[in-house]
Structures are given as structure tokens and as C-alpha cells.
Amino acid sequence: xxxxxxxxxxxxxxxxxxxxxxxxxxxxxxxxxxxxxxxxxxxxxxxxxxxxxxxxxxxxxxxxxxxxxxxxxxxxxxxxxxxxxxxxxxxxxxxxxxxxxxxxxxxxxxxxxxx
Amino acid sequence: xxxxxxxxxxxxxxxxxxxxxxxxxxxxxxxxxxxxxxxxxxxxxxxxxxxxxxxxxxxxxxxxxxxxxxxxxxxxxxxxxxxxxxxxxxxxxxxxxxxxxxxxxxxxxxxxxxxxx
Numbered sequence: 001x002x003x004x005x006x007x008x009x010x011x012x013x014x015x016x017x018x019x020x021x022x023x024x025x026x027x028x029x030x031x032x033x034x035x036x037x038x039x040x041x042x043x044x045x046x047x048x049x050x051x052x053x054x055x056x057x058x059x060x061x062x063x064x065x066x067x068x069x070x071x072x073x074x075x076x077x078x079x080x081x082x083x084x085x086x087x088x089x090x091x092x093x094x095x096x097x098x099x100x101x102x103x104x105x106x107x108x109x110x111x112x113x114x115x
Numbered sequence: 116x117x118x119x120x121x122x123x124x125x126x127x128x129x130x131x132x133x134x135x136x137x138x139x140x141x142x143x144x145x146x147x148x149x150x151x152x153x154x155x156x157x158x159x160x161x162x163x164x165x166x167x168x169x170x171x172x173x174x175x176x177x178x179x180x181x182x183x184x185x186x187x188x189x190x191x192x193x194x195x196x197x198x199x200x201x202x203x204x205x206x207x208x209x210x211x212x213x214x215x216x217x218x219x220x221x222x223x224x225x226x227x228x229x230x231x232x
Contacts, residue, residue, distance in 0.1 A: 004157075037223070043124075045158075045206060045223035091158065095221075101146060101213060102171060103221060105158040 002027050004094050006106035013082055014114050021077040021109045023092030029053075034068065034075045035093040035103065045091070051075065082113045117141065119224035121207050127230045133195040136227045140189070140209030146170075147190050148210075148221065149182060153203035161205075164190060197231045204228050 003026040013019045025034065036048040049059065051068050059066045063080045079086055089110050093103040120139045128134050140147045149161040161180070162172040166187035175182070179198070184190040194201055204226040211220075 035221075042225065043204070043228070044118075044225035045208075047220060047222055050220050093158075101148070101163060101210060101221065102160045102174075103150075103158075104160075105150075107157045 002029075002094055002096055002104045004092050004104050004106035006092055006109050008109045009107070010110045010112070012112045012114060015084060016081050018078060018080050019082050019111065019113075021079075021090050021092075021111065023075045023077065023106060025073050025075065025092070025094045027094060027096050029096040032094060032096040035095070036066065036075075036077050037091045037093065039089040039091065039108070041088070048077075079111075082111075084113050084115055087111060087113045119207055119209050119222055121205075121224040121227045123227060124225065125228045125230075127232060128197055130199055130231055131196045133193065134197055134229060136192045136194075136205050136207075136229070138190045138192070138207030138224060140207070141222055143211065144209035144222075145187070145212050146210040146221075147184060148208040149190070149192050150174075150206040150208065150223075151203050152206070152226075153200070158206065161192075194229070197229075199231050202229055202231045 005024045032053045034051045038046045038048055056068050065078045067076045089108045091108045092106045095103050122137045126134055145166050147164040150158050152158045160174040162175055162182055163170040164184045167184050181193045206223050206226045208221045208223040
């Protein structure tokens with residue numbers, strides 16, 4: 001079965017703190033894709049990153065970084081020096097290989113960055 | 116390039132009425148998807164179109180939901196008759212053909228917020 005778990009329901013930090021959002025996934029497939037999406041208060045789901053199962057390199061994009069570890073089935077997301085504009089709900093999602101492009105989402109983590 | 120657009124952004128209807136949601140995918144995206152998030156739960160897949168054909172409709176909750184994509188461009192999702200438990204956010208998304216390098220990236224719209232009272 002495919003499953004994505006985001007154990008942190010809500011996180012509150014003060015501006016400039018670093019924060020890590022956890023994502024643990026389950027799949028039996030050897031080929032799969034992991035995603036992070038951001039949902040700001042305006043409502044749209046903004047694509048942040050896609051990582052395939054054969055690429056375990058960590059990625060950094062500005063203040064954002066992602067740590068993909070197949071050994072622990074985790075794909076964690078770290079925001080360095082958080083800002084108020086980072087306040088949003090963040091979703092981790094899994095898509096397994098094959099013709100279907102169906103995403104399985106976690107329940108999301110609400111991040112509140114206080115000034 | 117315009118993103119995925121959805122209409123209406125918000126809708127409040129009474130139980131038993133009909134609502135039709137519209138989605139315009141990103142130009143050139145053959146794949147179109149509907150997802151929904153109900154009552155703060157996880158976002159769940161409803162169905163997937165490839166052009167005008169339904170590739171996967173395993174997530175459609177019941178026969179009160181009807182999705183169409185005539186001509187392979189925009190899509191509509193009709194709920195008839197609406198029930199209280201249908202309240203939530205309905206997201207539309209699109210992607211390039213899967214054989215393309217970026218075909219695995221799915222882009223979402225802003226969602227249509229539906230409230231059934």
C-alpha cells in the first residue's frame with residue numbers, strides 16, 4: 001500500500017529560526033516520485049520540488065533544502081532562517097511508477113512563522 | 116504562461132442543488148486531474164483524464180459526481196445533488212504527457228471552495 005505520513009500537524013516558530021518538516025512514505029515500488037507542495041493562505045498548491053527514487057542527492061534551493069533518505073523512507077524539508085511569508089500548509093506527496101499519475105498526499109503540516 | 120485556472124473560486128449551495136466546477140489546464144497539458152480536500156483531511160485523488168479520455172476514475176466517491184473533458188481541453192466536475200459531506204476544496208491539476216521529462220510534475224490550481232449548507 002502507498003502511504004504518506006506527516007506526523008507534525010502544526011509547527012510554530014519565530015522568524016529566522018530553522019524548521020524541518022518531516023515526511024515518511026511507504027511504497028513497495030522501486031520507482032516512485034516524491035513531491036513537496038506549499039499551500040499559502042491564498043489557497044493554491046504551489047509545486048516546490050520533485051525527487052525520483054533513483055536520485056538520493058539532497059537538494060538546496062535558496063533557504064529551502066530537502067533530505068531524501070531511502071533507508072528510512074523519509075523526505076524531509078528544511079527551511080533555513082524562516083520568514084513570515086513561509087507561513088503556509090506544506091504537503092508531502094508520493095507518486096509511484098506506472099501509467100497512472102496519481103498522487104498520494106500526507107495530511108499536511110501547518111507552519112506558522114511569527115514575526 | 117498561464118497556470119491552471121479554476122472557476123468558481125468559492126461556491127455556497129444548498130443541499131440537493133447542483134454545482135458545476137470548471138478547470139482550464141495549462142496549455143499543452145494532456146493530463147488533467149481532479150483532487151479534493153474535505154474537512155481538513157488529506158488531499159485525495161478523484162480522477163485523471165488523458166486528453167478527453169478517463170484514464171483513472173477510481174477516486175470518484177459516488178455517482179453524484181460527473182467529470183467531463185469534451186475536446187480534451189477544459190474539464191468540468193458536476194456534483195448533483197450535492198450533499199453536506201461534499202463540502203471541501205476541489206483542486207484541478209495538469210501535467211505534460213508522462214513520456215516527457217517533466218511529465219511527472221503536476222501543477223495545481225487555486226482550488227474551488229465548495230460549501231454545501
